[in-house]
Amino acid sequence: MNPVSVFGPDFPFAYDDWIKHPSGLGTLPDNAHGETVAIIGAGAAGVIAGYELMKLGLRPILFESGQFGGRLRSQPFEGVEGVIAELGGMRFPVSSTGFYHYIEMLGLETAPFPNPLTPAAGSTVVDLLGQTHYAQTLADLPALFSEVAQAYDAALEEGANFAALKQAIRDRDIPRIKEIWDPLVAAWDERTFYDFVASSDAFQKLSFHHREVFGQVGFGTGGWDSDFPNSMLEILRVNVTECDDHQRYVVGGVEQVPRQLWAHTPEGCVHWPAGTSLASLNGGATRAGAARIRRQPDGTIEVTDKWGRSEDFGAVLVTCQSHLLSTQIDTEESLFSQDLWMALDRTRYMQSAKTFVMVDRAFWKDKDPETGRDVMSMTLTDRMTRGTYLFDNGPDKPSVICLSYSWMTDALKVLPLPVEKRVDLALSSLNKIYPTLDIRSHILGNPITVSWEADENFLGAFKGALPGHYRYNHRMFGHFMQDDLPASERGIFLAGDGVSWTPAWVEGAVQTSLNAVSGIIHHFGGASHAGNPSPRDAYATYGPIRLPD
Structure with a gap:
C-alpha cells in the first residue's frame, strides 16, 4: 500500500x-x-x-x-553537549515527505516521538476531572475513551468521505482528490471544528462529556479543544494527510x-x-x-x-x-x-507555551514496587500542564522533560510569568497526578521556556484559520x-x-x-x-x- x-x-x-x-x-x-x-x-x-x-x-x-x-528552534541546556529543548517544531510526521527529503540528504537521525499511547511513550497517563488512568494502549483506558475515538472516526467518514479521500491521496489520484475535496471546501469553510464534532450523528448519540473528553484528550497527539473555533477544513487537512500520526523527532535537534x-x-x-x-x-x-x-x-x-x-x-x-x-x-x-x-x-496566529527542564536520568522508567507501573508517564491532563513529554537521551546524557505544552487560553495563563514560576506551577499540577514522586529532586541546571506570542518576531506560534x-x-x-x-x-x-x-x-x-x-x-x-x-x-x-x- x-x-x-x-x-x-x-x-x-x-x-x-x-x-x-x-x-x-x-x-x-x-x-x-x-x-x-x-x-x-x-x-x-x-x-x-x-x-x-x-x-x-x-x-x-x-x-x-x-x-x-x-521556529525550528533547538535550545541547548547549559553545560552539556547535545541535550536540547525543542521550543518550536518538535514532532514531524513521516507524511512530510518534502521535509524528510532534506533530513535524509543531510544524513540526520530521527526517532519515534513519544506521543500518547505509542510504543515510544512506553506508558501514558490520562488525568481528567480528577481521575487518573494509566495505559499503554487505548484498550487499557475505560470504554469512554474508545467510544470517543470511534465516534470521531465515524464523524470523519460521515462528514468528509474520509477513507475514500485518504485512499485517493495514497494513490495520488488527482481527479478523485478534487472530486471529494472541492465540495468539502464549500461545505465546511464557514463551519468550525466544534460544529463538525457536535453536529455529527456519531457524537449526537453520545453525551456532552464525550465531547469534553475529546477536547481535552483528543486523538493522535493530544487534546484539540484549542482548535475548536477553527475552520473544520484546517483539521480535515491534518487528519487526511496523517500529520497527527507517525511522528518522529530529529535526534540532536531539528x-x-x-x-x-x-x-x-x-x-x-x-x-x-x-x-x-x-x-x-x-x-x-x-x-x-x-x-x-x-x-x-x-x-x-x-x-x-x-x-x-x-x-x-x-x-x-x-x-x-x-x-x-x-x-x-x-x-x-x-x-x-x-x-x-x-x-x-x-x-490569525495561535498562542503556544512550552516549559522544559533537564533531569539527571530517565527516572520515569523506574517501576513502582506496589503496582509494577512506570513511576511517571507521558501525561495528558486538563490541568495547566496539558501535555507533559519525556525524552530519554540514553545512559550517557541527562534526560529532558517538557513539563508543559499548552495552547491558546492555557498558554496565556503563564504568559506574564517568569520561567521559575512556570516550573513551580507545572510541578504543582504534576504532583497532584504523581503525589509520591519527587520530580524536583532530579532537575539539573536552569529551565527553558517560550511563549511564542511574546516574541516580537512571531506574535504567535502558528496560523489557525x-x-x-x-x-x-x-x-x-x-x-x-x-x-x-x-x-x-x-x-x-x-x-x-x-x-x-x-x-x-x-x-x-x-x-x-x-x-x-x-x-x-x-x-x-x-x-x-x-x-x-x-x-x-x-x-x-x-x-x-x-x-x-
Missing part, C-alpha cells in the same frame, strides 16, 4: 518528486546568473528556498531579525536542518564554483532584520535592514509571519493588492502565480507555513518555499524542465478551488 503524504488536498502536487528529479527544478538564462534575491527570514522556508535558488545560479541574501532557524543547509555545499551548482554554500554567498552571516521594503523606479525592490543598509534586489521572498509586514517592516503598500493585504492582516478564511488562504498561497498581477506587485513572493494550507507543520513551509522558487524562476525568465513540471505548470489545472467573493 502506498504511504499517505501531504499531497494536497487543496493543491495535489508532488513536491517530493519535483525536488528529487535528476533534471533539477529548472534553468535560468545566463544573464540571470548571479542576480540577487532578498529572503526575509532564515527559518525553514527561507533557508530551503535560498538553498534551491543558489543551486540554480541565483544569489540569495538572507535577512534575519531574530534567531536563525525561525535546528540542525536549517543550520546544515546554510553550510551545505551541493554538487552541480549552476554558475557558482564548487564549494559554494549559502553561508559563503552571504559572507558567513545573515543581514540584520529587514526594516523597510520599497519599489525602485527601475523595477527592482530595495530592502533596508535595521542598521540602515539598503540594497536593490531583482526579487524578494518574504517568509516571516505576515503581521510583521504591518508592524515591524515599513512595507510599501502598493507592493501587494488591497485584497492580499486583507488576507495578510486577517491571518477561522471559519471564512479559505479565500484569504487562497490569495496568499497562490500569490506565486504573478502573470496577472500589475507590474507594481510582481517580484515579491510569500512563503512559510502561515501561507500554506497546513499551518503548524513544517511541510507547509517547505511547499510554499518551493512554490516561491518556481515563481522566482519564471520571474527571471527561466523555465522548468519538460520532464519535471513545476508548481507553476500544474497550478492552473490542479490548483485550489476558488470560492466566489
Whole structure:
C-alpha cells in the first residue's frame, strides 16, 4: 500500500518528486546568473528556498531579525553537549515527505516521538476531572475513551468521505482528490471544528462529556479543544494527510536542518564554483532584520535592514509571519493588492507555551514496587500542564522533560510569568497526578521556556484559520502565480507555513518555499524542465478551488 503524504488536498502536487528529479527544478538564462534575491527570514522556508535558488545560479541574501532557524528552534541546556529543548517544531510526521527529503540528504537521525499511547511513550497517563488512568494502549483506558475515538472516526467518514479521500491521496489520484475535496471546501469553510464534532450523528448519540473528553484528550497527539473555533477544513487537512500520526523527532535537534543547509555545499551548482554554500554567498552571516521594503523606479525592490543598509534586489521572498509586514517592516503598500493585504492582516496566529527542564536520568522508567507501573508517564491532563513529554537521551546524557505544552487560553495563563514560576506551577499540577514522586529532586541546571506570542518576531506560534478564511488562504498561497498581477506587485513572493494550507507543520513551509522558487524562476525568465513540471505548470489545472467573493 502506498504511504499517505501531504499531497494536497487543496493543491495535489508532488513536491517530493519535483525536488528529487535528476533534471533539477529548472534553468535560468545566463544573464540571470548571479542576480540577487532578498529572503526575509532564515527559518525553514527561507533557508530551503535560498538553498534551491543558489543551486540554480541565483544569489540569495538572507535577512534575519531574530534567531536563525525561525521556529525550528533547538535550545541547548547549559553545560552539556547535545541535550536540547525543542521550543518550536518538535514532532514531524513521516507524511512530510518534502521535509524528510532534506533530513535524509543531510544524513540526520530521527526517532519515534513519544506521543500518547505509542510504543515510544512506553506508558501514558490520562488525568481528567480528577481521575487518573494509566495505559499503554487505548484498550487499557475505560470504554469512554474508545467510544470517543470511534465516534470521531465515524464523524470523519460521515462528514468528509474520509477513507475514500485518504485512499485517493495514497494513490495520488488527482481527479478523485478534487472530486471529494472541492465540495468539502464549500461545505465546511464557514463551519468550525466544534460544529463538525457536535453536529455529527456519531457524537449526537453520545453525551456532552464525550465531547469534553475529546477536547481535552483528543486523538493522535493530544487534546484539540484549542482548535475548536477553527475552520473544520484546517483539521480535515491534518487528519487526511496523517500529520497527527507517525511522528518522529530529529535526534540532536531539528535546528540542525536549517543550520546544515546554510553550510551545505551541493554538487552541480549552476554558475557558482564548487564549494559554494549559502553561508559563503552571504559572507558567513545573515543581514540584520529587514526594516523597510520599497519599489525602485527601475523595477527592482530595495530592502533596508535595521542598521540602515539598503540594497536593490531583482526579487524578494518574504517568509516571516505576515503581521510583521504591518508592524515591524515599513512595507510599501502598493507592493501587494488591497485584497492580499486583507488576507495578510486577517491571518490569525495561535498562542503556544512550552516549559522544559533537564533531569539527571530517565527516572520515569523506574517501576513502582506496589503496582509494577512506570513511576511517571507521558501525561495528558486538563490541568495547566496539558501535555507533559519525556525524552530519554540514553545512559550517557541527562534526560529532558517538557513539563508543559499548552495552547491558546492555557498558554496565556503563564504568559506574564517568569520561567521559575512556570516550573513551580507545572510541578504543582504534576504532583497532584504523581503525589509520591519527587520530580524536583532530579532537575539539573536552569529551565527553558517560550511563549511564542511574546516574541516580537512571531506574535504567535502558528496560523489557525477561522471559519471564512479559505479565500484569504487562497490569495496568499497562490500569490506565486504573478502573470496577472500589475507590474507594481510582481517580484515579491510569500512563503512559510502561515501561507500554506497546513499551518503548524513544517511541510507547509517547505511547499510554499518551493512554490516561491518556481515563481522566482519564471520571474527571471527561466523555465522548468519538460520532464519535471513545476508548481507553476500544474497550478492552473490542479490548483485550489476558488470560492466566489
